Amino acid sequence: MINILTTADVILVIQLSVALGIATAINGVIFSLREETRVITLVTYSSSIGNALALFFVGATAFYVNILLAIPTVLFVLAITKAITYTKKVSKSIVTTTMTTVSFATVIVLLSYIDRNFETHQVNFTMYLLGNIRLFESKEINLIFYIAMVIAIISIININRIKQNIFDKQYLVTNNLKYNIFNLMLIIQLIITVIASSQIVGIVFAPGFIILPVIIVKYFVKSLLQLFIFSSLLSSLSLFVGIYGSLLMPLFSTGVVIILTLTIFALILLGCKLLMNKKTIKKNILKVT
Amino acid sequence: MFLLGQLEIILIITLALSACSIVGSILVFQGAPYSPSSIGRISTFGFSIGFLYSSTLSSVPIILFSIITILVVQKIIKKICEKTDISEGVLYVLVSIILFAIGIVIMHIQTVNNFITTDKIFTGELVYTIINRITINGYDFGSVSLYLFSILLLINIVLFTINNNGLKMLFVDKTYYLSVNKNTDLLELVISVMVSITVASTIQVAGSFIVSLFILGIPMITVYFVKRISTLAISAITISTSVSFAGYSIAKILNISIVSVTAAIISSLLVLSAFLAPERGVIALFLSNRNDRKNIMLDDLLNYIYEAEQVNQPNQYQAIPHDISDYLNWSINYTTKIIKLAYIRELISKDNDGFLQLTKQGIKHVNLINNA
Known part of the structure; x- marks a missing residue:
């Protein structure tokens, strides 16, 4: 368990918060602006099948095994979802929601089977679902930090292509930039981000943690760059405060504390916006009179 | 209990x-x-x-x-x-x-x-x-x-x-x-x-x-x-x-x-x-869509042969697979497949010069499409 009183661990938590904050915010911006928020939830739950499979076959939840198993699982689930949507019998949102729950049910079946039948592995459901930073060693947190950092750097390098992907798909297609391959890359990036963040926030709160900052910040900014920067800041800040909060309050899971911190920040920001709006209206009325 | x-x-x-x-x-x-x-x-x-x-x-x-x-x-x-x-x-x-x-x-x-x-x-x-x-x-x-x-x-x-x-x-x-x-x-x-x-x-x-x-x-x-x-x-x-x-x-x-x-x-x-x-499953729908596509392409092929025969432009386009694929912008493999399908349904045959021609049934089919 990390020690909040040592300088090395404090630096580690700061690094983790910043890297993971940037990685999640960038993915949040991409998928929110493409109006694919349900896809984030689907990817989160289906990637956790990879997590459960890793535990089932290998008996460990090593990060790289999770990623290796999660990528084909998620792509398989996305393919099935697309195929079912192709029949046009049910709306896309209903299919996505159902496939999300199907993934969750698969995870629960696998985990409860492992928990009840494998004497060597004890499954901690709360950790899987809600995340718990207290169960991680500094080494594991370091790994999450490095992976989040790599994703953040890749996203920053590809920022122009991401912009085109969000706003001008036709440009990518006409300029032969292999739209489908780029889309696949974005999905893989999202899978890795989701796995990294769900270790801390838990699979239940990972989609909310990715989407929430972007939705809030959208009301305060005017450009895409500002959206990237401020949602990263908000994510990082809530991660830092949330991780410390959960270390100080052992009763609650990390995911819960982080989401509640994020909600408090959101309420403060929205309150400020309302106050500012009122002041502007008053000023305008005074000017007119 | x-x-x-x-x-x-x-x-x-x-x-x-x-x-x-x-x-x-x-x-x-x-x-x-x-x-x-x-x-x-x-x-x-x-x-x-x-x-x-x-x-x-x-x-x-x-x-x-x-x-x-x-x-x-x-x-x-x-x-x-x-x-x-x-x-x-x-x-x-x-x-x-x-x-x-x-x-x-x-x-x-x-x-x-x-x-x-x-x-x-x-x-x-x-x-x-x-x-x-x-x-x-x-x-x-x-x-x-x-x-x-x-x-x-x-x-x-x-x-x-x-x-x-x-x-x-x-x-x-x-x-x-x-x-x-x-x-x-x-x-x-x-x-x-x-x-x-x-x-x-x-x-x-x-x-x-x-x-x-x-x-x-x-x-x-x-x-x-x-x-x-x-x-x-x-x-x-x-x-x-x-x-x-x-x-x-x-x-x-x-x-x-x-x-x-x-x-x-x-x-x-x-x-x-x-x-x-x-009827409504992914596989059934996929197969039915593929059949529909094939039928539409078959219609296009028959129309092409009909026009080649009627308008008679042997110097520009001829009723042979290569020219059909060029004119209709299909791949040569797909063109061959559609021609085979037309043969199976007895809608086309080959004349003495090796050009494709419509059978009686083929002409009837084209007339039916054109009238529709």
């Missing part, structure tokens, strides 16, 4: 699945902006507050608080959507996650000294549903959940039957419905009430997440086989019974939670029916 307990569990799950399927049939046709999983998370908040009061499952405060929470949140979200440009779906996801987090905090405090852990609220555990029993003068009248789900099923059947015509009209032609009934508010309220009662009750059996699959799963299986909403609801109830029996038996053999196995069976059936359904 043990056998009776088993039967009770199977009955509870059958009743819960049937009640859920009726609501699910409506949602599958309506395509509501909220998903039952969001509603499930929202109701966890009400559930936790109700749990603070009663500390037992299937109690009135739990269901009441859950229903009130869902209805109030739905109203607030609708108001916010009217005033801002945030989409309803996104708002549901966000509000549900925040309320769910608060609900967990309340539940953590309450379940510290309780036999029900928060895990069970997420994943669902049927065994707990038969603990609370109705006993009068020492005589056991069965579990509270059994009565709860019977009442729930009854309410859903009654509401569904009363509003059947309105629902049909709303799904098929909303404009016509509005011209007859002024607005959709009442029907939407009925649907909201049905959803909230069902989610609030089923969450105690299926957990906050799997409740969504209980509601949508079986109607989605049946939607590939039936056309009418009433048939959909009836067949969904029939499937529910078989699924609950199978779920219970497999769970006993594999030693896993009954709810998760039931959910897994529903998931497998859903994927199988979506892919293998005879």
Whole structure:
């Protein structure tokens, strides 16, 4: 368990918060602006099948095994979802929601089977679902930090292509930039981000943690760059405060504390916006009179 | 007593699945902006507050608080959507996650000294549903959940039957419905009430997440086989019974939670029916689309040969595969395939110079297309 009183661990938590904050915010911006928020939830739950499979076959939840198993699982689930949507019998949102729950049910079946039948592995459901930073060693947190950092750097390098992907798909297609391959890359990036963040926030709160900052910040900014920067800041800040909060309050899971911190920040920001709006209206009325 | 307990569990799950399927049939046709999983998370908040009061499952405060929470949140979200440009779906996801987090905090405090852990609220555990029993003068009248789900099923059947015509009209032609009934508010309220009662009750059996699959799963299986909403609801109830029996038996053999196995069976059936359904399944649809495409291309090929014969432009384009592929912009492989298909159907033949020509049947086919 990390020690909040040592300088090395404090630096580690700061690094983790910043890297993971940037990685999640960038993915949040991409998928929110493409109006694919349900896809984030689907990817989160289906990637956790990879997590459960890793535990089932290998008996460990090593990060790289999770990623290796999660990528084909998620792509398989996305393919099935697309195929079912192709029949046009049910709306896309209903299919996505159902496939999300199907993934969750698969995870629960696998985990409860492992928990009840494998004497060597004890499954901690709360950790899987809600995340718990207290169960991680500094080494594991370091790994999450490095992976989040790599994703953040890749996203920053590809920022122009991401912009085109969000706003001008036709440009990518006409300029032969292999739209489908780029889309696949974005999905893989999202899978890795989701796995990294769900270790801390838990699979239940990972989609909310990715989407929430972007939705809030959208009301305060005017450009895409500002959206990237401020949602990263908000994510990082809530991660830092949330991780410390959960270390100080052992009763609650990390995911819960982080989401509640994020909600408090959101309420403060929205309150400020309302106050500012009122002041502007008053000023305008005074000017007119 | 043990056998009776088993039967009770199977009955509870059958009743819960049937009640859920009726609501699910409506949602599958309506395509509501909220998903039952969001509603499930929202109701966890009400559930936790109700749990603070009663500390037992299937109690009135739990269901009441859950229903009130869902209805109030739905109203607030609708108001916010009217005033801002945030989409309803996104708002549901966000509000549900925040309320769910608060609900967990309340539940953590309450379940510290309780036999029900928060895990069970997420994943669902049927065994707990038969603990609370109705006993009068020492005589056991069965579990509270059994009565709860019977009442729930009854309410859903009654509401569904009363509003059947309105629902049909709303799904098929909303404009016509509005011209007859002024607005959709009442029907939407009925649907909201049905959803909230069902989610609030089923969450105690299926957990906050799997409740969504209980509601949508079986109607989605049946939607590939039936056309009418009433048939959909009836067949969904029939499937529910078989699924609950199978779920219970497999769970006993594999030693896993009954709810998760039931959910897994529903998931497998859903994927199988979506892919293998005879007329509307993915494979059937894919094959039928491919045949349609082939027929259209066959028509194009026959038209080309007809024009080549009639207009007679042998110097520009000739009725040979290479020229056809150039003119119609098809790959040479695909052109050969379509030509083979035309041969098989005896629509074309080769003349002495090796050019393709239409048979009598082919000419008849082209005339039929052109006249159409």
